[in-house]
Amino acid sequence: MSRFDWLSELIARCEEEHILFHGGSARELAPAHVLHIDIEDWGKFAVMAAEQQTRWCAVWAVQQDEETLLMNACFEKQGDYLVIRAPLDIHSPVLPSQAPVFPAANRPERHSQDMFGVMFGNHPDSRRWIRHQAWDEEIFPLRKDIRMAHSDQVAPADTYYPFFQAQGSGVYEIPVGPVHAGIIEPGHFRFQAVGETILNLEERLGYVHKGIEKIAEGRDAEGLAKLAGRISGDTTVAHTWCACMAMERAANVAVPRRGIYLRALLAERERVANHLGDIGAICNDVGFAFANSQFSRLREIWQRTQSVIFKHRLLMDTIVPGGVKVDLSSQQCETLSQQHAVIKTELNELMAILNDHASLEDRLVSAGHLSHELATKLGVVGYLAKASGVDYDLRRDHAYAPYDRMNIDSPCYQQGDVATRLQVRADEIIHSLILMDTLLQQLPDGDIANTWKPPVAICEGLGMVEAWRGEIISYVQFDATGKISRFYARDPSWLNWPALEQLIDGNIVPDFPVCNKSVNGSYSGHDL
Amino acid sequence: MLRLFNKIRKTGMVTETIAVDSDLQALGIEVKSVINKRFAGSFAIRAVDSGSCNACELEIHALNNAFYDIERFGVHFVASPRHADALLVTGPVSQHMAQAVLDVWEATPEPKWLLAMGDCAVDGGEFAGSYAVMGGIAKILKPDVIIPGCPPTPEVILKAILGLLHNT
Numbered sequence A: 001m002s003r004f005d006w007l008s009e010l011i012a013r014c015e016e017e018h019i020l021f022h023g024g025s026a027r028e029l030a031p032a033h034v035l036h037i038d039i040e041d042w043g044k045f046a047v048m049a050a051e052q053q054t055r056w057c058a059v060w061a062v063q064q065d066e067e068t069l070l071m072n073a074c075f076e077k078q079g080d081y082l083v084i085r086a087p088l089d090i091h092s093p094v095l096p097s098q099a100p101v102f103p104a105a106n107r108p109e110r111h112s113q114d115m116f117g118v119m120f121g122n123h124p125d126s127r128r129w130i131r132h133q134a135w136d137e138e139i140f141p142l143r144k145d146i147r148m149a150h151s152d153q154v155a156p157a158d159t160y161y162p163f164f165q166a167q168g169s170g171v172y173e174i175p176v177g178p179v180h181a182g183i184i185e186p187g188h189f190r191f192q193a194v195g196e197t198i199l200n201l202e203e204r205l206g207y208v209h210k211g212i213e214k215i216a217e218g219r220d221a222e223g224l225a226k227l228a229g230r231i232s233g234d235t236t237v238a239h240t241w242c243a244c245m246a247m248e249r250a251a252n253v254a255v256p257r258r259g260i261y262l263r264a265l266l267a268e269r270e271r272v273a274n275h276l277g278d279i280g281a282i283c284n285d286v287g288f289a290f291a292n293s294q295f296s297r298l299r300e301i302w303q304r305t306q307s308v309i310f311k312h313r314l315l316m317d318t319i320v321p322g323g324v325k326v327d328l329s330s331q332q333c334e335t336l337s338q339q340h341a342v343i344k345t346e347l348n349e350l351m352a353i354l355n356d357h358a359s360l361e362d363r364l365v366s367a368g369h370l371s372h373e374l375a376t377k378l379g380v381v382g383y384l385a386k387a388s389g390v391d392y393d394l395r396r397d398h399a400y401a402p403y404d405r406m407n408i409d410s411p412c413y414q415q416g417d418v419a420t421r422l423q424v425r426a427d428e429i430i431h432s433l434i435l436m437d438t439l440l441q442q443l444p445d446g447d448i449a450n451t452w453k454p455p456v457a458i459c460e461g462l463g464m465v466e467a468w469r470g471e472i473i474s475y476v477q478f479d480a481t482g483k484i485s486r487f488y489a490r491d492p493s494w495l496n497w498p499a500l501e502q503l504i505d506g507n508i509v510p511d512f513p514v515c516n517k518s519v520n521g522s523y524s525g526h527d528l
Numbered sequence B: 001m002l003r004l005f006n007k008i009r010k011t012g013m014v015t016e017t018i019a020v021d022s023d024l025q026a027l028g029i030e031v032k033s034v035i036n037k038r039f040a041g042s043f044a045i046r047a048v049d050s051g052s053c054n055a056c057e058l059e060i061h062a063l064n065n066a067f068y069d070i071e072r073f074g075v076h077f078v079a080s081p082r083h084a085d086a087l088l089v090t091g092p093v094s095q096h097m098a099q100a101v102l103d104v105w106e107a108t109p110e111p112k113w114l115l116a117m118g119d120c121a122v123d124g125g126e127f128a129g130s131y132a133v134m135g136g137i138a139k140i141l142k143p144d145v146i147i148p149g150c151p152p153t154p155e156v157i158l159k160a161i162l163g164l165l166h167n168t
């Protein structure tokens, strides 16, 4: 199949519907294809894109000058990315919403609404999202003329957020959070339940909003890489890689082949670490302490090796613009391969024990079911998608280096329950271990990084990476002095959080923790 | 089932004497005696994420794995601040969490201690200066112990907790 062979059909359909194109480009945000349209056609285009069964990925604004915001929306089909762009007058910033056809656009559009003061007409839910009470409704932090001073004043809690209400005899409400009982990130869950059965769950996020997009502005490339590594600490490698990829594409800086291989090795290590920890934690949430203790032991061994070889237990700041910071000796390569073999043996042993336990099966099978239909409709990614029959993995379907030269095996199942999501993660560990062996065997000689050359003219770039949770998309724009003038990172959690609200319906309240853990959305990655 | 027991037998005991320096082991023993005397054998910590990136939380989790097994010193993590002797705060205190953190502190019974964990909690770390964060727990409450690092390793956290107990 040739690349983008669906695009001409989409364009033809749009033209039939009188959508005007003001040029297109394969270079502007390569490898994505860009189409320029009128802002009036923003909603109509989404209808056509849905008709062609593309997946909605992201929306972000870039302020071009005092008068104009450039709106961007990103779609994917068969591993090819399309970005549509349209200028929007900042003084009457109203455009049609894409959320009526793409539910995934709902919260990201509300994010743009809160941060840029963009108004989406016919949006199904225009309540505030990332904004709580720390700044005024009329203030839009990401507009260029807004200074957003730091304040030592404690902002009031967002007590009056208009939650969905349910009434009826026997219906009661359980508010949970922002401070949760476990050692996890803060967010709020509002349940309506009858007896033990959950009727409705509503998520309220934004509690850990740190202003990342704003404080990215004015940084140099190295500074942005550091910040990106802290968007979501469990995904530090993939976020840094994605931001660096966008910066390198913008500034036209190549990464030496050895550096690229090492980046992939780091990303696979991050995948394995998180999957190991989460398999244990999922079992722990149904009271199977043995698995938690075993898997957290493996995770610890894994992290200790990282601390010795890569100088950081979680691999923070190992990727830098232009390459990576840590090289491997041949002896270290040997140590790593040996560890792959050990983990593989232990994992197989443990999975056999897990599969042996009828009581575990009883809790995990059929819990938190997400149908294929819903997974497609919501546009979820990563293990959540793969467990519900959506067979997408960027490493294979949008193959970027070094994966483009490798055989990528990606699991896909149909059952869509907690047990299946756990199985996907176990499979992914095995695949990653094999991949890492290949990476080490084929590790090219040479430099691990090229010197970063700050761009001297305005430029922009887009990065796409398959993180352990699924697809990350990062957009970067440099000003003419080589400093960041816009940064947007779409964590996979944006697409996966809404699925939790759906897959929990009809489950019992005590199963919420395990269902939640099986999705494991990032709060920090989402709240930015 | 047999396979499970076999695995346990084969794994053996991995819990370590934190012997990277022997001081720590000595400190552990001493602290255990402080906890026994002053906290009836158990010191309860409530972890509060005030807007962290979640890496600090991962390392708190590690404290409970079989290698560090912090509970053997009588230190354990509790679900409610009302059951806690100390709060372990991570993150730069986002504006959206600041009030909640104050409420949690308020709900913690006296006598109580506050530990600021990670560069973010110490001074805002990578997020210092942002409109959306207070820039460290000290902006709203006075920490008794600060634990720098991004994130601090489990060993460093363990030492800091034990050190706090030692000094109270």
Ligand code: SF4
Pocket: A230, A233, B051, B052, B053, B054, B055, B056, B090, B091, B092, B117, B118, B119, B120, B121, B125, B126, B149, B150, B151, B152
């Ligand atoms: S100190 Fe570092 S690891 Fe901890 S929350 Fe802050 S950025 Fe994350």
